[in-house]
Amino acid sequence: MADEKKAKIKDKYDVLVLGGGPAGLAAAIRAAEEGASVILIERERKLGGILKQCIHDGFGLVLFKERLTGTQYAERFLKRFYELKIDHMTNAFLNSVTPSDEGGYEFLIQSAEGMVEIKSKTLVLACGCRERSAKQVFIHGERPAGVFTAGTAQYLVNIMGQMPTKRCVILGSGDIGLIMARRLTLEGAEVLGVYEIQKSPAGLARNVSQCLNDFNIPLHLSSTVTRVFGEKRLEAVEVCRVDENFVPIKGSEQKIDCDALIISVGLLPENEVAESLGVEIDPRTRGPFVDQELMTSVEGVFACGNALHVNDLVDYVSQSGYQAGEAAARYGKKAADRIKIEYDPNEFLYVVPQYFDKNKGENLTLYWRSKKDLKNQRVSLEADGETLKAKNYLRLLPSEMEVTKVKLGKNIKNISLKMSDK
Numbered sequence: 001m002a003d004e005k006k007a008k009i010k011d012k013y014d015v016l017v018l019g020g021g022p023a024g025l026a027a028a029i030r031a032a033e034e035g036a037s038v039i040l041i042e043r044e045r046k047l048g049g050i051l052k053q054c055i056h057d058g059f060g061l062v063l064f065k066e067r068l069t070g071t072q073y074a075e076r077f078l079k080r081f082y083e084l085k086i087d088h089m090t091n092a093f094l095n096s097v098t099p100s101d102e103g104g105y106e107f108l109i110q111s112a113e114g115m116v117e118i119k120s121k122t123l124v125l126a127c128g129c130r131e132r133s134a135k136q137v138f139i140h141g142e143r144p145a146g147v148f149t150a151g152t153a154q155y156l157v158n159i160m161g162q163m164p165t166k167r168c169v170i171l172g173s174g175d176i177g178l179i180m181a182r183r184l185t186l187e188g189a190e191v192l193g194v195y196e197i198q199k200s201p202a203g204l205a206r207n208v209s210q211c212l213n214d215f216n217i218p219l220h221l222s223s224t225v226t227r228v229f230g231e232k233r234l235e236a237v238e239v240c241r242v243d244e245n246f247v248p249i250k251g252s253e254q255k256i257d258c259d260a261l262i263i264s265v266g267l268l269p270e271n272e273v274a275e276s277l278g279v280e281i282d283p284r285t286r287g288p289f290v291d292q293e294l295m296t297s298v299e300g301v302f303a304c305g306n307a308l309h310v311n312d313l314v315d316y317v318s319q320s321g322y323q324a325g326e327a328a329a330r331y332g333k334k335a336a337d338r339i340k341i342e343y344d345p346n347e348f349l350y351v352v353p354q355y356f357d358k359n360k361g362e363n364l365t366l367y368w369r370s371k372k373d374l375k376n377q378r379v380s381l382e383a384d385g386e387t388l389k390a391k392n393y394l395r396l397l398p399s400e401m402e403v404t405k406v407k408l409g410k411n412i413k414n415i416s417l418k419m420s421d422k
């Protein structure tokens with residue numbers, strides 16, 4: 001069987017997709033539908049990414065107009081992926097990537113069958129993201145058992161069938177943390193509270209309502225965990241209020257007995273491969289700078305999904321995968337004529353893409369987040385001082401991504417996204 005898999009892998013492709021999650025699957029599918037030869041490389045044993053452990057619903061509302069579980073959502077893409085007979089390697093790791101003298105890139109892949117050398121005209125980065133850990137948020141104390149990221153806790157419960165806690169505290173109100181508060185409660189654990197250092201929740205409003213409010217799980221804003229207690233196993237945590245500068249307020253400390261701390265304090269795009277190729281990284285998204293076709297600052301290298309910026313809906317992840325896969329399949333080197341998309345960093349957390357290339361079509365889809373919780377705002381997209389599109393928002397939250405679509409002319413000189421009071 002191993003020889004059969006190895007024999008199917010060619011030594012040259014049009015598109016190599018790195019990552020087999022929702023972004024990578026969508027990119028590979030669309031590139032293959034465009035007629036390109038495609039290979040997908042995935043480090044895990046099975047394709048599907050994080051969706052494999054997401055048994056809750058809420059997926060597919062944008063793309064399919066249905067409420068699907070994560071596994072059902074992944075199944076639809078996997079079915080199409082296998083229908084197209086796209087070459088792929090699982091349990092495979094990218095050892096190195098270098099520009100080829102003939103154009104494109106040379107990849108050295110470590111797999112169960114040994115080292116494999118592959119050449120590809122283009123590369124689509126769909127590596128996803130990773131969770132921040134307790135040490136990245138400077139929690140004092142030892143390193144006892146019982147401190148888990150929310151994703152790890154989700155894997156233990158949904159895939160392994162193991163309960164990591166009976167009585168826990170959750171740090172951070174990211175969506176996975178909120179979902180795990182509900183999941184652990186349903187499995188019989190006591191969730192003592194969710195502690196969020198910001199003044200507003202980091203997750204979607206629907207998850208706050210459905211996962212916390214519906215189960216009477218308290219949410220403590222402007223609060224954080226400052227210390228853990230225990231040597232071999234977690235015995236308690238110290239929580240504390242913080243001021244407007246996120247500095248713990250002396251005298252507000254409270255010790256809570258528990259056997260687990262679940263960490264849900266944000267996600268970081270995986271971009272080590274991008275950085276090794278010299279791709280320019282946006283410090284605001286921690287993903288690559290890209291144009292409207294999601295091509296990075298390096299020719300023939302595209303980025304999509306959570307490797308580009310952390311999305312709140314998997315549907316947007318898949319859409320960016322489709323976009324990157326199609327652009328990679330149609331790629332032909334041409335002179336760039338990029339315009340930087342301007343915005344006020346005091347009003348917007350980030351805007352993606354960061355550039356518009358006048359040589360790559362007229363359609364532009366912007367994904368953006370507000371810098372802070374705002375009410376009654378008007379957001380407009382302007383080109384050369386003319387408002388092309390504007391929309392009024394009753395409320396804007398940093399936790400919820402917004403989308404603006406517009407068609408631009410080829411002779412424009414500047415583009416900006418602006419915000420003002422209604």
